[in-house]
Amino acid sequence: MGVRMKRLMIGAGLLVAVLAGCSGQKGEIDQDRVTRVITALASDDMRGRDSFTPDGMRAAEFVASEFEDAGLERMDGLDGYLQRFSLWSVAPESVRVTLNGVAYPAEQVAASLGTEVIHWTLGAGPLVTVAGEDESLFQAFRRVRSEESDGILIVPTAQTEMFQRLRGYLSRPGRITDLAAATNLVVVLSDVVEVRDFTIDATAVVSETPLVNVVGVVPGRRTDEQVLFGAHYDHIGIVAPVDGDSIANGANDDASGTAAVVELARHFRAMGTPERTLLFVAFAAEESGGFGSSHFAESIVPDQVVAMFNIEMIGKPAVEGPNTAWITGFDRSDFGPILQNAVEGTEYSFYPDPYPDQNLFFRSDNAVFAQKGIPAHSISTTPIDVDQDYHAVTDEVGTLDLEHLTSTIRAIATGASPIISGDATPTRIVMEAEQR
Ligand SMILES: [Zn+2]
The missing domain is CATH 3.40.630.10 (Zn peptidases)
Structure with missing residues (x-):
């Protein structure tokens, strides 16, 4: 044809x-x-x-x-075809937690961090929340994350296995596109029900990776x-x-x-x-x-x-x-x-x-x-x-x-x-x- x-x-x-x-x-x-x-x-x-x-x-x-x-x-706002932005890698370095006067060993703490250093004490610290018996760790983790503010999550020892899985996951560097909006969440494996007093110190190594999209317009x-x-x-x-x-x-x-x-x-x-x-x-x-x-x-x-x-x-x-x-x-x-x-x-x-x-x-x-x-x-x-x-x-x-x-x-x-x-x-x- x-x-x-x-x-x-x-x-x-x-x-x-x-x-x-x-x-x-x-x-x-x-x-x-x-x-x-x-x-x-x-x-x-x-x-x-x-x-x-x-x-x-x-x-x-x-x-x-x-x-x-x-x-x-070019797209409005760009001076070329490259749209530059940064991705931040946040690798947790150390997390130290004292709850009600008791210091917790490293294997009972984990953190998802969005900053290099945190120092929290009761009174100046963030939301504390205790995972209930009928709430799985990952449900609780998601719930606290969705608060979009800093938090401490206490996980009962009945959920040790799930806690260790979460801790392994959080030990890898997190990748964040908006560092300014990033929050910090510290997770502690503990049967404490009422938190009267706490001190938390954590550090992370934050590094920046430049990334680019390529954009053109007709x-x-x-x-x-x-x-x-x-x-x-x-x-x-x-x-x-x-x-x-x-x-x-x-x-x-x-x-x-x-x-x-x-x-x-x-x-x-x-x-x-x-x-x-x-x-x-x-x-x-x-x-x-x-x-x-x-x-x-x-x-x-x-x-x-x-x-x-x-x-x-x-x-x-x-x-x-x-x-x-x-x-x-x-x-x-x-x-x-x-x-x-x-x-x-x-x-x-x-x-x-x-x-x-x-x-x-x-x-x-x-x-x-x-x-x-x-x-x-x-x-x-x-x-x-x-x-x-x-x-x-x-x-x-x-x-x-x-x-x-x-x-x-x-x-x-x-x-x-x-x-x-x-x-x-x-x-x-x-x-x-x-x-x-
Ligand atoms: Zn593909």
Whole structure:
């Protein structure tokens, strides 16, 4: 079927898609360019793009140079494409507790700290709370944490086993994005019911890690309606060697999504001024807790973001075969059906996430946006149930199908077009309280 014929059959609404598929046309989505970008990101030189190392920073700078080359504009408030922020690591050093005149041994105390030094005494000290017999330690821990103020939690010795588990967990450094808002919680294993007197001294080593998201904008006619395209550029870095290879290249996870964001940026920039404003973001530190997307989510107005496309692992054909992709949280908004309609009549199709048990909707950068009501979904094609390369040193470009990757980027561009043009607006996501 020729291009002309196809155009007549599927109508002007899909002109974008047809143009995107033709080489040499305006806004062409080009496999060679996609290959160049993914190959650079997944090269051994990038050493697996761990956000907590200079390797992650190098990857971010590479994406920024691609955004610049694509002619993207900067986001308001940023002087470049890099959105800088800090992650604070707080490693507990010592905790000394005296309750009612009795000093407790180290194995009966634990602390979650947000500052270098605390010194508390009764009268000047924080909330004291005693876990009741019918309350599990983790329930009590969550309850005191939710007070959002400093606290002391006394745990009866009947819960020693759970206490030791919590103590092991708290002995690892905590990671905090907002140090000023961080609270301190000291946990003591004790059968004291009434606290008449206490002295608590604790110290921690606080260190700062600079992180960056990479952000670019294609301003639309409507500046207060935005469509967000994102993928995480980081991966897990250097791991235990397998056959002499210790670099987890993260070609599929998620250099493929990052290459897609770069190519979509170039594509939509070349298509002229869109109706809605487009935001392109490569997120830091997804692999270590989604810190990049959490930070970025604080710099947008949720009501203005009409949709978020989170692109995760699209370098390998899905179980349903090439030219298919699945969407997480499919029934949480009508984002999925909008994309399905938009690609109807093309060789590509979208369908619901085939792995609902894996809870993937909550396991990537889209979740923090969905929690704010934004129709934010991950698009993936990875056969995650059988993929031997996931988080392994073998996740290299050679294991991917670059033609499939490119056709998936084209399908996302086509799927997004009615949302970008304002013809379609996905329904908002309503999260049940227990999922927040
Ligand atoms: Zn990923």
